[in-house]
Amino acid sequence: MKKHNWYKxxxxxxxxGILAFMGFRLLFDKAYTPDFExxxxxxxxxxxxxxxxxxxxxxxxxxxxxxxxxxxxxxIVLFSRLFCGYICPLGTIGEWIGKLGDRLKVRMTxxxxxxxxxxxxxYALLFITFYFTxxxxxxxxxxxxxxxxAVSGFDSDVVLLWALLAIGALVLGSLFFRLFWCRYLCPLxxxxxxxxxxxxxxGVMALYVVLLLFGLDISYVWPLLVVTAGGYILEVxxxxxxxxxxxxxxxxxxxxxxxxxxxxxxxxGIDVASMEKVTHADCTLCGxxxxxxxxxxxxxxxxxxxxxxxxxxxxxxxxxGIAAGTLFEVPTINQKWGTPEEINSAxxxxxxxxxxxxxxxxxxxxxxxxxxxxxxxGVSTYVASHSVHILYDTAKYNDEKLQNLIxxxxxxxxxxxxxxxxxxxxYSLTIDKFFDPFDAVYLQHLLxxxxxxxxxxxxxxxxxxxxxxxxxxxxxxxxxxxxxIESKKLSFVSGENEFNVxxxxxxxxxxxxxxxxxxxxxxxxxxxxxxxxxxxxSDFEVDVLNGYVLLMGSNSExxxxxxxxxxxxxNDEGVVGFETSLDPAGEEIATVxxxxxxxxxxxxxxxxxxxxxxxHYSDGRTDRVVNPFRFPEPGTITGIDLH
Numbered sequence: 001m002k003k004h005n006w007y008k009x010x011x012x013x014x015x016x017g018i019l020a021f022m023g024f025r026l027l028f029d030k031a032y033t034p035d036f037e038x039x040x041x042x043x044x045x046x047x048x049x050x051x052x053x054x055x056x057x058x059x060x061x062x063x064x065x066x067x068x069x070x071x072x073x074x075x076i077v078l079f080s081r082l083f084c085g086y087i088c089p090l091g092t093i094g095e096w097i098g099k100l101g102d103r104l105k106v107r108m109t110x111x112x113x114x115x116x117x118x119x120x121x122x123y124a125l126l127f128i129t130f131y132f133t134x135x136x137x138x139x140x141x142x143x144x145x146x147x148x149x150a151v152s153g154f155d156s157d158v159v160l161l162w163a164l165l166a167i168g169a170l171v172l173g174s175l176f177f178r179l180f181w182c183r184y185l186c187p188l189x190x191x192x193x194x195x196x197x198x199x200x201x202x203g204v205m206a207l208y209v210v211l212l213l214f215g216l217d218i219s220y221v222w223p224l225l226v227v228t229a230g231g232y233i234l235e236v237x238x239x240x241x242x243x244x245x246x247x248x249x250x251x252x253x254x255x256x257x258x259x260x261x262x263x264x265x266x267x268x269g270i271d272v273a274s275m276e277k278v279t280h281a282d283c284t285l286c287g288x289x290x291x292x293x294x295x296x297x298x299x300x301x302x303x304x305x306x307x308x309x310x311x312x313x314x315x316x317x318x319x320x321g322i323a324a325g326t327l328f329e330v331p332t333i334n335q336k337w338g339t340p341e342e343i344n345s346a347x348x349x350x351x352x353x354x355x356x357x358x359x360x361x362x363x364x365x366x367x368x369x370x371x372x373x374x375x376x377x378g379v380s381t382y383v384a385s386h387s388v389h390i391l392y393d394t395a396k397y398n399d400e401k402l403q404n405l406i407x408x409x410x411x412x413x414x415x416x417x418x419x420x421x422x423x424x425x426x427y428s429l430t431i432d433k434f435f436d437p438f439d440a441v442y443l444q445h446l447l448x449x450x451x452x453x454x455x456x457x458x459x460x461x462x463x464x465x466x467x468x469x470x471x472x473x474x475x476x477x478x479x480x481x482x483x484x485i486e487s488k489k490l491s492f493v494s495g496e497n498e499f500n501v502x503x504x505x506x507x508x509x510x511x512x513x514x515x516x517x518x519x520x521x522x523x524x525x526x527x528x529x530x531x532x533x534x535x536x537x538s539d540f541e542v543d544v545l546n547g548y549v550l551l552m553g554s555n556s557e558x559x560x561x562x563x564x565x566x567x568x569x570x571n572d573e574g575v576v577g578f579e580t581s582l583d584p585a586g587e588e589i590a591t592v593x594x595x596x597x598x599x600x601x602x603x604x605x606x607x608x609x610x611x612x613x614x615x616h617y618s619d620g621r622t623d624r625v626v627n628p629f630r631f632p633e634p635g636t637i638t639g640i641d642l643h
Contacts, residue, residue, distance in 0.1 A: 005291040007311035011086040036151040042188040043139055044069030050137045053220045057332040059139045060359040062384035064325030071321040076195040079247045082314045085284025090147050094174040094181050095267050101175040109178040109269040116236045118184040123232040126187040130224055137360050146170050178269050193281055194231035196242045235281050242279045249278035255298045262289035262299055285310045331380040332363045338377025346377050347394040349402045352387035355438035407460045410440040411528050414448050414455050423472040424522040425514040432463045433504040445492040450484035451476055455526050463508050475514050482507045520586045530562045530580045537576030546596050548604050550631050552588040558628045568613040574599025
């Protein structure tokens with residue numbers, strides 16, 4: 001009767017079960033946002049690499065993933081590749097598909113030169129993955145990783161063709177070749193093998209650090225290349241002699257009957273029956289051979305009956321990694337641009353709960369925003385807690401002023417009031433936990449779904465002031481509006497994506513009764529001008545500038561394409577600006593600013609009524625799009641001060 005290795009099976013079924021639960025929960029709990037990378041050790045090691053080389057963490061990685069990567073290294077050095085044998089869902093799937101291949105009698109185990117040549121692929125992928133991750137601080141593995149592609153639903157980080165090829169290699173490769181993905185393509189498999197030769201990895205890293213300390217400017221590319229190339233050479237030349245090997249499978253030759261069941265049941269295809277001590281590079285200490293052996297005290301761990309040891313150690317390492325990750329938080333970016341004197345005397349402002357601080361890209365955008373502010377000397381961001389630390393001049397700012405600098409007031413039209421709306425009412429509220437641009441988006445969807453609001457505005461205060469506008473007579477009562485804003489969950493669709501979020505908002509004050517204003521006053525309060533100046537407009541004196549007025553009329557429906565017509569107008573070197581405003585009757589107009597010695601009103605009229613618009617992208621590309629705008633003949637005004 002075949003004995004099952006329940007120690008390993010419990011881990012494998014638990015991981016697959018947890019992932020399945022997260023996927024099914026997402027179907028029924030629209031506010032649930034699963035984090036399938038929360039404990040990814042490979043992502044953590046890549047993030048640690050980018051932090052050491054670029055002083056920034058990759059993507060949305062946190063200290064938890066970093067510590068899981070660290071305990072992965074510890075576990076491999078002291079024990080074996082436990083993650084590969086027990087935890088990795090790709091390894092589990094590859095192993096299970098391989099068993100199907102055996103039943104169909106189509107699976108084979110490459111040997112000799114073919115095996116050695118194929119093993120080179122995973123080292124090449126490891127080098128490429130780390131090279132581009134350390135160069136960009138974005139996880140390159142997301143572009144092809146079959147696990148990430150599947151659980152993310154092939155999100156925007158995934159290159160579809162690469163991911164499909166990887167999934168095909170995992171499924172079909174595992175059916176016909178023993179653990180094809182794990183042995184030949186997995187970059188984490190290559191890194192785990194390198195860690196088994198820890199003397200090599202640590203030696204190269206130590207030498208690199210010493211050379212840097214001696215002042216040599218050596219790119220990280222060279223130690224990365226040496227480590228990966230050396231790892232491959234060691235794997236194929238010392239496959240049966242891994243060092244160090246403090247924990248390993250041992251075979252008692254006196255009690256062994258040479259039945260070969262240990263070799264047959266090894267997922268890696270290691271010839272356990274021919275070894276007294278299993279120190280093979282592919283061994284994951286999974287324990288299948290221990291449970292397959294029918295002879296007592298023949299296959300053991302370090303000559304002792306400790307079949308439970310790998311599973312217990314793995315559980316302890318997982319707990320250690322998660323616990324250690326909660327003890328500190330590594331900043332996603334840590335940038336300082338002030339002088340040493342300014343930084344030493346700077347104050348430290350801390351703020352959490354900023355939902356827009358969610359990855360490396362958003363952190364960099366925030367730092368660039370702060371860099372433009374005089375008296376701010378540096379920024380650190382922490383994506384796990386959505387928080388920021390700001391170094392600032394205490395003579396210029398205090399906490400409230402810095403909050404005001406971070407805050408972005410918004411004016412949002414939810415829907416245009418009907419033509420017969422003569423008056424509008426609004427409530428003024430203050431809302432706690434409402435601060436960043438994501439909050440503005442969430443509130444817009446809340447009001448759209450749960451009320452008849454037509455717009456809202458936010459204004460900085462502690463807490464933030466929000467005015468919500470309704471057609472007169474359609475405003476809800478205080479309890480209804482408060483309940484809508486304090487909703488705990490929100491689901492909405494934007495583009496082709498569905499978003500499900502949990503909300504923390506709380507209404508602090510609510511001014512009553514509602515204030516009523518005219519429809520024209522509402523239009524003026526909610527109007528947001530579009531303004532752009534180009535072609536060296538600042539080089540011209542105001543008395544040579546002329547304004548060509550366009551009556552927008554129904555063209556206002558295409559507000560989202562105003563940038564297109566601005567880009568198109570910039571092709572005329574005599575046009576230097578475009579800005580919109582409301583006329584006294586509340587109708588939108590656009591003023592095209594031009595120099596009359598360089599162009600004419602007739603040219604401008606032809607440009608804005610062209611059949612297609614020639615637009616320019618920031619990367620230098622150009623394109624033509626169908627022009628949705630049509631304008632009647634306007635008038636020309638002169639001598640107007642631009643600002």
